Amino acid sequence: MITGFSNPTVKSLRALREKKHRKAAGKFLAEGLRLLTDARESGFLPETLVMAETRDTHPLLAALEADVHAARGEVIVTSPDILSKITGKDNPQAVAGVFTEFDTSLASIDRSSSPVWLVAQALRDPGNLGTMLRTGDAIGAGGLILIDDCADPFSAEAVRASMGAIFTQKVARAQWEEFLPWLREGTGQLVAASLRNAVPYRGAPYAAPCFILVGNESRGLPEEYEAACDLKVTMPMKGRADSLNAAVAAAVLAYEVIAALSP
Amino acid sequence: MITGFSNPTVKSLRALREKKHRKAAGKFLAEGLRLLTDARESGFLPETLVMAETRDTHPLLAALEADVHAARGEVIVTSPDILSKITGKDNPQAVAGVFTEFDTSLASIDRSSSPVWLVAQALRDPGNLGTMLRTGDAIGAGGLILIDDCADPFSAEAVRASMGAIFTQKVARAQWEEFLPWLREGTGQLVAASLRNAVPYRGAPYAAPCFILVGNESRGLPEEYEAACDLKVTMPMKGRADSLNAAVAAAVLAYEVIAALSP
Known part of the structure; x- marks a missing residue:
């Protein structure tokens, strides 16, 4: 559970909105249960899963969370305000994930x-x-x-x-x-x-x-x-x-x- | 020539970025010489033509200006800053026009x-x-x-x-x-x-x-x-x-x- 805007994890996730930080980290952000489920069903799990504490329960979200845990990924719960800060959207989706960029050669x-x-x-x-x-x-x-x-x-x-x-x-x-x-x-x-x-x-x-x-x-x-x-x-x-x-x-x-x- | 941000014409043009003001005025804004030339060649002239004082000369712009004058429309020259304020863009096109909304019944x-x-x-x-x-x-x-x-x-x-x-x-x-x-x-x-x-x-x-x-x-x-x-x-x-x-x-x-x- 992360509650502070100045938390270093929040800062590093927020930075992924900018191209130079994505490039430096080799990571990108995908938002929303539908997109994350598409990813999971295509064989891609986020290395970090960020969920709003106000999220609704959903079997697909539970499945995603379980898979991320099983793959020794990180699961973070935070406030909607902080999720909004991370995604840069006023009404963010209740869940977002950080993925490693693919090989684009x-x-x-x-x-x-x-x-x-x-x-x-x-x-x-x-x-x-x-x-x-x-x-x-x-x-x-x-x-x-x-x-x-x-x-x-x-x-x-x-x-x-x-x-x-x-x-x-x-x-x-x-x-x-x-x-x-x-x-x-x-x-x-x-x-x-x-x-x-x-x-x-x-x-x-x-x-x-x-x-x-x-x-x-x-x-x-x-x-x-x-x-x-x-x-x-x-x-x-x-x-x-x-x-x-x-x-x-x-x-x-x-x-x-x-x-x-x-x- | 308009130089003040608080000029009422500037304010009313700026307001056209919002749907409720467009609806109330029955007018809309189109930006750029290409778009305004498309309009002219399709038979539509802006009732108000706004040009940046820093605009380059162009035969199509001269033709547009002449047609707007001939139709007794208004031609306003202003600073790039004010044009930026009107269009809401950091690097606005050098010209914009105000058109009457069409009958959409x-x-x-x-x-x-x-x-x-x-x-x-x-x-x-x-x-x-x-x-x-x-x-x-x-x-x-x-x-x-x-x-x-x-x-x-x-x-x-x-x-x-x-x-x-x-x-x-x-x-x-x-x-x-x-x-x-x-x-x-x-x-x-x-x-x-x-x-x-x-x-x-x-x-x-x-x-x-x-x-x-x-x-x-x-x-x-x-x-x-x-x-x-x-x-x-x-x-x-x-x-x-x-x-x-x-x-x-x-x-x-x-x-x-x-x-x-x-x-």
């Missing part, structure tokens, strides 16, 4: 494990990032590869928007100069939505493993990145706008790809 | 003007709302109908996420009890993504005008709303999650519908 990716992968370049919005993870989970993608300077997949907002997919999808981070040689070491079709020299996205010759590449929210993909793609496809744009939200574009394209690749 | 909707309409029920996230408007623009939808208690389409976040589509898409707001009789007064197929008694979304018998209905981000659609639909379709869910982000689900379904309805 390209070397950790087994491209043969799925026919579809999502790839995002310079994606700045953590909500879009989490939404892409969630879409990846839904379509049975292998994971999300983040190219160049992207939002942090372990930020609270990305974790929340992923709706648990942060625990089911592989995440890798790489610079373009590192990604492209890695891709060309094995089989893999790089596909981008584009307005230049593109074929209609419906009925395009998709091939597994298919890597669906979307660009930055405001600038799109650099021209030389597009030029390196094996296939450029175009989606109907009937209005004034010339682009879709990045997470939306990835999803529409990904659903087309899995339909094309399904037997 | 169902009576203002001409369903025959487009084969596809997006409908959202109890959508709470203004980013999702704006993204749906943007998708609607891209697919040539008629507009977005907001059912029950939704986020405000005129909030800064929704307007920004719409990427100008707030000026090209019709927006209507109605309670379900009002919407359903309106829909049944004319032709219109109500389609929902559902897990209950649904057919695959690819190859489903879509018919124009098709109204694509998505539910609240966390609760989905109430059962009785689903029961009132003419067609329930299901999308592949291969992972742990049983749902997609609301704006993503709407987009994937909408692209399928326009492909099916295209000659």
Whole structure:
């Protein structure tokens, strides 16, 4: 039971809201019983479980607590005020957990494990990032590869928007100069939505493993990145706008790809 | 030229960040030259144009300023600090405009003007709302109908996420009890993504005008709303999650519908 705001554990948990402290600690925070249960059922237990003393009893929370104890993890009970301080939310969920960040090297990716992968370049919005993870989970993608300077997949907002997919999808981070040689070491079709020299996205010759590449929210993909793609496809744009939200574009394209690749 | 933070015009513009003040004034704020140019090219001029004294010259800004003057609108020049105060952003765009809110009654909707309409029920996230408007623009939808208690389409976040589509898409707001009789007064197929008694979304018998209905981000659609639909379709869910982000689900379904309805 922790009751003091200045407790060192509270301070170190609070610090995980900031990217530099997450990076230094190699840890991140996930909030809410649903997310923590998704994690547990995917084989991930928090090393520290923080619960509000005002929490309601719930069989899933009891199961989580028992598993954390069994794994010799730490269980902390605290006040809603302190939990609010830790999560930075006025109405925090009654439970949060601290997880070790995953290995996000390209070397950790087994491209043969799925026919579809999502790839995002310079994606700045953590909500879009989490939404892409969630879409990846839904379509049975292998994971999300983040190219160049992207939002942090372990930020609270990305974790929340992923709706648990942060625990089911592989995440890798790489610079373009590192990604492209890695891709060309094995089989893999790089596909981008584009307005230049593109074929209609419906009925395009998709091939597994298919890597669906979307660009930055405001600038799109650099021209030389597009030029390196094996296939450029175009989606109907009937209005004034010339682009879709990045997470939306990835999803529409990904659903087309899995339909094309399904037997 | 306005230099004082306590200037009544500054105060009234600042107030537009809050829903109750927007509603009372019947006005909303749009920021940035790109958005204001989208508005102008769609036939909407701000009644008040606010520019930072530090703005760069730009032919599109000059054109906008000239049009606002010609329409006897107000042009205000102010400091970046005051513009920051008005927009609530640390690094505000150099220009913002005040627009009159549009008529959002169902009576203002001409369903025959487009084969596809997006409908959202109890959508709470203004980013999702704006993204749906943007998708609607891209697919040539008629507009977005907001059912029950939704986020405000005129909030800064929704307007920004719409990427100008707030000026090209019709927006209507109605309670379900009002919407359903309106829909049944004319032709219109109500389609929902559902897990209950649904057919695959690819190859489903879509018919124009098709109204694509998505539910609240966390609760989905109430059962009785689903029961009132003419067609329930299901999308592949291969992972742990049983749902997609609301704006993503709407987009994937909408692209399928326009492909099916295209000659």
